[in-house]
Amino acid sequence: MIGFIGAGSIGGAVITGLVKNGFDADEIVVKGGRSNRTKLLDDQLGFKMVKKVKQLEDAEVIFIAVGANALDSVLTELKEIATGKLIVAFTGGASITHLKKILTGVKVAHAIPNTPVKVGAGFTGITYSDDFTAEDKKKIGSILGYTGQLVEVPEDQLGILGTVAGCSPAFLDVFIEALSDAGVKHGLNRKLSYEAAIGMAIGASKLAKQSQLNVSALKDEVTSPGGSTIKGVAALEENGFRNAVIKAVDAAEE
Ligand SMILES: NC(=O)c1ccc[n+]([C@@H]2O[C@H](COP(=O)([O-])OP(=O)(O)OC[C@H]3O[C@@H](n4cnc5c(N)ncnc54)[C@H](OP(=O)(O)O)[C@@H]3O)[C@@H](O)[C@H]2O)c1
Known part of the structure; x- marks a missing residue:
């Protein structure tokens, strides 16, 4: 019991x-x-x-x-x-x-x-x-x-682990929502856009786990020279994506 x-x-x-x-x-x-x-x-x-x-x-x-x-x-x-x-x-x-x-x-x-x-x-x-x-x-x-x-x-380490694993489902929800908004902006209907964003998050997370923590190698695999994915990655960096995530954890920790 x-x-x-x-x-x-x-x-x-x-x-x-x-x-x-x-x-x-x-x-x-x-x-x-x-x-x-x-x-x-x-x-x-x-x-x-x-x-x-x-x-x-x-x-x-x-x-x-x-x-x-x-x-x-x-x-x-x-x-x-x-x-x-x-x-x-x-x-x-x-x-x-x-x-x-x-x-x-x-x-x-x-x-x-x-x-x-x-x-x-x-x-x-x-x-x-x-x-x-x-x-x-x-x-x-x-x-x-x-x-x-x-x-x-x-x-x-319990507090920071709790933030990285515990606050971040909400961060990921915001990312999924934003990705879905972008899909709608470019012509997908909302339902399909959400399904695509959520399906991607599940699949990419499984793949990331299987990669034995080497997520940057996964990113390198899908970024062909001069291709659309590396342009998207560069745009994320230009707009402070990585820093925004770190700052979100900093803010939650405070
Ligand atoms: N939410 C998360 O993701 C999460 C994750 C990890 C840890 N925590 C921690 O877990 C704690 C609870 O968070 P929460 O989000 O679950 O809060 P919550 O939704 O407010 O739940 C707390 C529950 O405790 C009950 N309660 C209060 N006094 C009680 C008593 N004397 N006997 C039995 N039940 C009593 C309340 O019942 P009534 O409303 O019916 O009065 C309420 O449903 C917080 O300290 C939080 O930091 C939360």
Whole structure:
């Protein structure tokens, strides 16, 4: 049995990714907040809902997906039942030190998933407290593995990893929208233009992954001398595309 406290944007995305990719909904128990968001999600997915944190006592692993303003009160309630469990907080700024301060003697982790977890194609960075065993990490991996990739990183890299993987789906959405606008400007209908841009993003990402991180070689392969693609690449650089992306990450990090 696994538990969730909070089923908003990211909690809901992780729960959806789990269930849609084969994790048994009967093994998930969720304590939601004040609105009907958790109920609406439950209507689609069929997990077990509870009203109080202490009703999560049968869960071996508990994921905390509330915002920073609700974290401490949730941790204080969780303290009563947390001994022997693995606790994973998604809350931004929830350091291992802070989690341990309230959940003394409990194994805690801080993870930052991104929204593609919802379709099983997520990228989640995670930092574990020192007392996590290899077996404990395997258990977390066996759960979050349903939602995509899980990568362990030192805590001081979790924030930037969360920005590069977590804010960038919105950056890519803007790119896809702009590409589709350009298609429409040159005569494609909107639906086809979106399909082409999205299909390209999926395919190019698969190819980039297969290239073992050598994306510049992929670009070189498709830029023939004096051809249209290198002219397009030059126009992107002329208009500060690369710098705009770096500045977007800088801004998100601030
Ligand atoms: N969104 C992302 O892509 C993302 C990615 C990684 C990490 N994070 C981090 O995850 C945290 C949550 O972000 P979010 O975007 O999911 O926010 P959100 O959509 O506002 O969800 C937070 C949820 O927590 C619930 N909640 C509040 N107090 C609660 C309590 N005492 N018990 C149970 N549930 C409670 C709220 O329920 P009600 O609304 O029903 O009251 C709300 O649905 C933030 O710290 C964020 O930085 C977000």
